Amino acid sequence: MQYNFDEMVQRRNTYSLKWDGEELIKEIGYTERYDHETIPLFTADMDLPVPQPLIEALHKTVDHRIFGYSIFPNEYFEAIQHWFKKRHNWTINKDEIVYSPGTVHALNIAVKALTKRGEGIIIQRPVYPPFTAAIEGNGRIVRNNAMIRNSDGYYTIDFEDFEAKAQEENTKMFVLCNPHNPTGRIFTNEELKRLSDICEKNNVIVIADEIHGDLIRKNQTFTPLAKIVSDTDHIITCTAINKTFNVAGLHCTNVIISNPEMRNSFREKMGMQLPSPFTISALIAVYNDGEEWLDQLTQYIDDTMDYVKSFLAEKLPTVKVTIPEGTYVMWMDFNGYGLSAQEIHHRIYNKANVLLEDGDLFGKEGEGYQRICIPSPRPLIQEALERIAKEFQDIETNNRLER
Ligand SMILES: Cc1ncc(COP(=O)(O)O)c(C=O)c1O
Structure with a gap:
């Protein structure tokens, strides 16, 4: 059967850690802001329907x-x-x-x-x-x-x-x-x-x-x-x-x-x-x-990763990312902005209202990085990236003028 991974399955009010875990997420200090507009792409959990x-x-x-x-x-x-x-x-x-x-x-x-x-x-x-x-x-x-x-x-x-x-x-x-x-x-x-x-x-x-x-x-x-x-x-x-x-x-x-x-x-x-x-x-x-589903999923994730990479190259060229060989997470390097980890966090989590995972949680080697989980419907990933891009446009525009 053909799966439609673009479909957004509503997950609020389903006991989902990602979508309903506001209190816990704030308590463990992932973010200060979490509300009904938040796009949560932090935990390794797909927003995609499972095999039939x-x-x-x-x-x-x-x-x-x-x-x-x-x-x-x-x-x-x-x-x-x-x-x-x-x-x-x-x-x-x-x-x-x-x-x-x-x-x-x-x-x-x-x-x-x-x-x-x-x-x-x-x-x-x-x-x-x-x-x-x-x-x-x-x-x-x-x-x-x-x-x-x-x-x-x-x-x-x-x-x-x-x-x-x-x-x-x-x-x-x-x-x-x-x-x-x-x-x-x-x-x-x-x-x-x-x-x-x-x-x-x-x-x-x-x-x-x-x-x-x-x-x-x-x-x-x-x-x-x-x-x-x-x-x-x-x-x-x-x-x-x-x-x-x-x-x-x-x-x-x-x-x-x-x-x-x-x-x-x-x-x-x-x-x-x-x-x-x-x-x-x-x-x-x-x-x-489950193999038929997994093959379709793999293709969908590959395509979303290509999309993320070209989006960043076009709108946020300062952010460095490579397509990973495995996993469905992408490891984005924001260090090129010369901003503190706190400022990067503030722009993404508080202003764009997108919940990713701060790189320093993975060790000090991850400072200035953000991890994004991408197995969600592509329209949701697109919206998250657009929101993030808006918050870094001031620096990107300056960088472009200087080049
Ligand atoms: C490498 C790795 N190990 C373990 C886990 C968690 O697995 P479990 O839910 O089975 O404890 C994750 C979840 O993201 C993971 O990425």
Whole structure:
């Protein structure tokens, strides 16, 4: 079937964090202004309808009329195996799959189960902020292997620094984000192999957060880390349907742990986690029948990214952006204006009334950047960009006159 992603589905008054979360959003300090005119493009959550087979599967579950304690049927594991084999040629054994109600939850469990207070965990900033929270919130120490950005806005890994950090005596874990949020990098097989080898050599466990792995540009490929290394004993992979199929509210992450000792420790720390019947039917539906939708979605996101890039080139040429290899976020560099991070924030959040994510939330490397989530109907993205452009026109006009 043909999906119409330009359609704006009304999300206010649906318990949406993005659209109804005014109080919480203000409380956590994302913005001072939030009202019925705000365009929220901050959290990684799509404003696009989900695949039709998913809707039908959920209707069927509702129609049953009883929603008791549930257990995973074989079809659940088979659907996961089928998806990763077909999309990524990755073979997953059923007994390696551990359910978690969320990826951030799984990360916290892994940190608690497999490291001790005071031990070091490597992350690569600028990076998804809950990584820092999972480390510091559990009394562990962040070892930041900052990404290197070249003049074209392309990010690479500082391997020398990574190795030095992995060799530090109390470094026990590395949280890999691939595709990388917010820079959009998909690491190459060579990069992944090198990271994994360094970790293996230094007894550092890798938590590979690969939940953006199905959201990649049409001309890109994504390879799961565990697929390309011969020994996966030091690797834990987080996969999820939440980002790919826009079902964050259905709480479904699957953690792949091949090392039985690590798997037992992880399971023990997590305790019993029974799934919702909606989660089970959702996963089976999207992994078995969601491909057609995903292909259309990928095209829509690619086109929106092209649109954003050409809009900025025309109306806000001072803002630098590159099309990311993966993820549906774009990382926009506003530093060319020479304004403080506060002034950039003020113009976008208070004056334009668009809610993005301030780059410094991802680490000091993100200062002067803004992250925008773009899987919304294109007319909404257009309006947000027009509003932002208006607030920077004074400087753009001056810049043009000076050129
Ligand atoms: C890299 C990454 N990991 C984890 C999450 C959150 O996943 P979950 O909702 O399953 O905790 C996000 C959400 O944006 C993310 O970008």
